[in-house]
Amino acid sequence: xxxxxxxxxxxxxxxxxxxxxxxxxxxxxxxxxxxxxxxxxxxxxxxxxxxxxxxxxxxxxxxxxxxxxxxxxxxxxxxxxxxxxxxxxxxxxxxxxxxxxxxxxxxxxxxxxxxxxxxxxxxxxxxxxxxxxxxxxxxxxxxxxxxxxxxxxxxxxxxxxxxxxxxxxxxxxxxxxxxxxxxxxxxxxxxxxxxxxxxxxxxxxxxxxxxxxxxxxxxxxxxxxxxxxxxxxxxxxxxxxxxxxxxxxxxxxxxxxxxxxxxxxxxxxxxxxxxxxxxxxxxxxxxxxxxxxxxxxxxxxxxxxxxxxxxxxxxxxxxxxxxxxxxxxxxxxxxxxxxxxxxxxxxxxxxxxxxxxxxxxxxxxxxxx
Numbered sequence: 001x002x003x004x005x006x007x008x009x010x011x012x013x014x015x016x017x018x019x020x021x022x023x024x025x026x027x028x029x030x031x032x033x034x035x036x037x038x039x040x041x042x043x044x045x046x047x048x049x050x051x052x053x054x055x056x057x058x059x060x061x062x063x064x065x066x067x068x069x070x071x072x073x074x075x076x077x078x079x080x081x082x083x084x085x086x087x088x089x090x091x092x093x094x095x096x097x098x099x100x101x102x103x104x105x106x107x108x109x110x111x112x113x114x115x116x117x118x119x120x121x122x123x124x125x126x127x128x129x130x131x132x133x134x135x136x137x138x139x140x141x142x143x144x145x146x147x148x149x150x151x152x153x154x155x156x157x158x159x160x161x162x163x164x165x166x167x168x169x170x171x172x173x174x175x176x177x178x179x180x181x182x183x184x185x186x187x188x189x190x191x192x193x194x195x196x197x198x199x200x201x202x203x204x205x206x207x208x209x210x211x212x213x214x215x216x217x218x219x220x221x222x223x224x225x226x227x228x229x230x231x232x233x234x235x236x237x238x239x240x241x242x243x244x245x246x247x248x249x250x251x252x253x254x255x256x257x258x259x260x261x262x263x264x265x266x267x268x269x270x271x272x273x274x275x276x277x278x279x280x281x282x283x284x285x286x287x288x289x290x291x292x293x294x295x296x297x298x299x300x301x302x303x304x305x306x307x308x309x310x311x312x313x314x315x316x317x318x319x320x321x322x323x324x325x326x327x328x329x330x331x332x333x334x335x336x337x338x339x340x341x342x343x344x345x346x347x348x349x350x351x352x353x354x355x356x357x358x359x360x361x362x363x364x365x366x367x368x369x
Contacts, residue, residue, distance in 0.1 A: 027293070027294035027295075027303050027306055028293070028294060028303070028305070028306050028309060029294075030292065030294055030342075030345070031292050031293055031294065031306060031309040031310045031313050032309070034292065034313050034317075034338075035309070035312070035313050035316065038313070038316050038317060038320060041320070042320060045324075046323075049067050049320075049323065050066070050067065050068055051066055051067075052064055052065070052066040052068060052069060053065050053066055054199065057193070057194060059186075061194065061196065061197070061199075062199055063194050063199045063200075063201075064199045064200060064201075067319055067323065069200075069201065070319055071312065071315050071316050071319050072201070072204050072312075073201040073203055073204060074315055074318075074319070075207075075311055075312050075314070075315035075316075076201075076203035076204060076206060076207040076262075076265055077103075077203070077262040077265055077266055077279070077282065078262075078282060078285050078286060078289060078311040078314065078315060079207050079210075079211070079289075079308050079311040079312065080206075080207060080210050080258050080261055080262045080265075081099050081255075081258055081259065081262050081282065081283075081286040081289075081311075082286050082289040082290060082293075082307040082308060082310065082311040083210065083211070083214055083258055083304055083307065083308065084099075084251075084254055084255030084256075084257070084258030084259065085099070085255060085258075085286045085287060085289070085290050085307070086290050086293070086295060086302050086304050086307040087223075087227055087251040087254055087255065087302075087304075088157070088251045088252055088255050089231075089287075089290050089295060089297060089299060089302070090227045090228055090231045090251070090295070090299055090300060090301070090302040091227045091230050091231050091247055091248045091251040091299065092150050092151075092157050092231070092248050092251070092252075092299060093157070093231060093297075093298050093299030093300075094150070094156060094157025094158055094299075095157060095158060095161075095283075095287045095290075095297065096146060096157060096161045096252065096255060096283070097158055097161050097162060097165050097283045097284075097287075098142075098146065098161040098162070098163075098164035098165040098168055098283065099255070099259050099262075099279070099282065099283045099286055100165075100168075100278075100279040100280060100281065100282045100283045101164055101165050101166075101167075101168025101169050101171075101172070102139055102142055102143070102164060102168055102256070102259045102263070103259055103262055103263035103266060103278060103279040103282070104168060104169050104172035104263070104273070104275055104278050104279065105138065105139065105142065105168055105171055105172045105175070105263075106135045106136070106138060106139045106259055106260040106263035106264065107135070107172070107263040107264065107266060107267035107273050107278060108172040108173070108175040108176055108273060108275070109131075109134060109135045109138050109175060110131045110132060110134070110135040110263070110264055110267060111176065111181040111183060111267055111272070111273055112175055112176050112181065113125070113126040113130070113131035113134055113135075114126055114128065114131050114183050114185070114188055115181040115182075115183055118181070119179050119180075119181055119182070120181070120182045120183075120184070121181075121182075121183050121184065121185070122184045122185065123184075123185050124183065124185045124187065124188055128187065128188060132260070132264055135260045135263065135264060136256075136257055136260040136261070138260070139256040139257065139259045139260035139263070140253050140256040140257060140260070141256070142164060142168075142256060143252045143253045143254075143255050143256025143257075143259070144249060144252065144253050144256070145164070146160055146161050146164060146252050147248055147249035147250075147251070147252025147253060148249060149161075149163075150248055150252065151244070151245040151246075151248035151249045151252075152245055152249075165283070169275045169276060170275075172273070172275050173275045176273075180272055180273060180274065180275075181272065181273065182271055182272045183271045183272070184271065185271075188268055188271055189268055189269070189270075189271050190202055190268070191203070191206065191264060191265055191268040192265055192266070192267070192268030192269030192270070193268075193269065203265050203269075206261070206265060210258070210261060211308065214304060218304065224302075224304075226242055226247050227247060227251060227302070228300060228301050228302065229242060230242065230244045230247045230248065231299035231300040231301075231302075232299070232300040232301065262279070263278075263279070266278060266279060281332070284332075284335070285311075285314050285335070286311075288310070288314060288335060288338065288339060288342075289307050289308075289310035289311040289313075289314055290307045290310065291310070291339070291342050292306075292307075292309075292310030292313060292314065292338070292342060293305075293306025293307035293308070293309055293310035294306045295307060314335070317334065317335075317338075318331060321334060
């Protein structure tokens, strides 16, 4: 059979064009582009931004120090929260705005147990593992409370979680009788600082462990499939044998576990708690991390690794602004700009315009040929 004759009028697309288009359409393109811009800015403004040195901490142990280490360390709680927030967003099409207050509750419970009800304790009165497990259990209960309001009472997620957002910090203070407990046992602070002989901050290892556990859960269970199915179409998932209410409830309970771990890391950094200031506004950063990771805030399909990357980008931006002495009160304004850009770029009208711009060169070439 004769070989087909190639039409000279047909133009073959260049490989680089197709690769570029695939890259720009990839869900991780926006967070990777934002990260690249931050890296480029800091390289131009001050290349020493990326310097990593070895210094001695307050105990005289050599530890790694530098802006990059600070980004990886300080982003730990936000990364852990972003993972749970992604699942909640995907299943319910809404966000939990009570995670900061819930972190205060979990941290208060843990401190109550290790201090044995005292205002100050030099040694832990309860085994640390037991205290953390109780904190996780309490946080799961509050997560189930939020999930029940959303799944079974069909209250809009942001409204349902507004209850705990309002009352959570008062509950945290009530747990310790409005006192600020302090634990002076160095063993308690290892989770938020450094393990003896290890120069890398412990929260980085905790974050890696949490990411690994969720990777295993998504790979070897149907958690991701069920969550996306319920978020895309709850009625269809019900017809396929799933219980949408139970799946939504489960995601809020999982977020409760993430909240407790993040709360433990936060209180272990200082060995104490400030009910009104701990994890202040972190719920907004967690939601922004999910959006920055390319996940639709209306629910459905999600990429948990995009949220993780988005959390690190937010902390990278925060560290950069602090380096150049931007007041902490001005940080929300910069983050608001990011939110506006994300909302505008994800708007259907803008997406249609961008799609037409991408198709214009191909259409023009076709008309010429």
